[in-house]
Amino acid sequence: MFSVEVRDRIMIGHSLPDPFFGPAQNMHGATFVVDVAFFRPTLTKQNVVVDIGAALDVLNKTLKPLNYQNLDVLPQFAGVLTTTEFL
Template structure:
C-alpha cells in the first residue's frame, strides 16, 4: 500500500452538549493540525499516489470552508456535537468530494485532527 499525507491547520469555536463534556460545554476555541492520508494499492501511470500539490490545495479549500467559524452557528452542524471525531469525518468526506475525479484509483482516505501533541482523533473511509 502506498500513501501520501498532506497537512493543514484549522481553527474553530464550538461548544458541546452533555455532562460528559464538562467545561467544554461552554463556547471554546480549538486549533487542529489536519493530516489527510490518501492511499493507493499501486502507483498510477505517473508513478504517484496523487499529485501532492493538488491534494494540498484540495485540503486547503476544505479547511478554508471551516476555518475561523463558530461551528455552533453553522446550519450544517445544527444539533450536532462537533467533536474532533465528527470533524475528522466531515473533513474526510468534504475532501473526497473536492478531489472528484482525482480520487479515482485511491482505495482510502484517512483524516487525523491533532488537538495537541498528546491527543488526536482520526476517521478513515474506503473509496
Template sequence: MFSVTVRDHMMIAHSFRGEVFGPAQRLHGATFVVDATFRRAELDADGIVVDIGLATEQLKEILGELTYRNLDEEPAFAGMNTTTEVLARTVADRLAERVHAGRLGEGARGLAGLTVTLHESHVAWASYERTL
C-alpha cells in the same frame, strides 16, 4: 499499499452538549493540525499516489470553509456535537467528494482510500478512515 500525506491546520470555535464534556460545554476555541493521507495499492501512470500540490490545495480549501467560524452557527452541523471525530469524518467526506469530482486530478480516481487525522494537541488526536 502506498500513501501520501498532506498537512494543514484550522482554528474553530464550538461548544458541546452533554455532561460528559464538562467545561467544554461552554463556547471555546480549538486549533487542529490536520493530516490527510491518501492510499492506493499501485502507483498511477505518473508514478505517484496523488498530486501533492492538488491534494494540498483541496485540503486548504476545505479547511478554509471551517476555519475562523463558530461551528455552532453552521447549518451543516445543526444538532450535533462537532467533536474531533465528527470533524475528521467531515473533512474526509468532503475530500472524497472532490476526488470523485476530479478535483485532485484524473489519477486520483484510482485511490483506494483516505484517512483524515485531527491533532488536538501533541498528545491527543482522532482519525476517520474511509474507502474511495
C-alpha cells in the same frame, strides 16, 4: 501499496452543551489538525501516488469554509455535538 499524506489545520470556536464535557460545555476554541492519506497499489509513471500540491489545494478548499468559524452558529451543525471525532 504506496501512500502519501498531506496535512492542514483549521481553528474553530464551539461549545459542547452536554454535562459529559464538563468545562468544554462553554464556548472555547480548538485547533483541528487534518491528515489525509492517499493510497495506490502502484506508482504512476512519474513515481508518485498523487500530485501533492493538488492534494494540498483540495484539502485547503475543503477546510476553508470552517476555518475561523463558530461552529455553534453554522446551520449544518445545528443540534450536533461537534466533537473532534465527529468532525
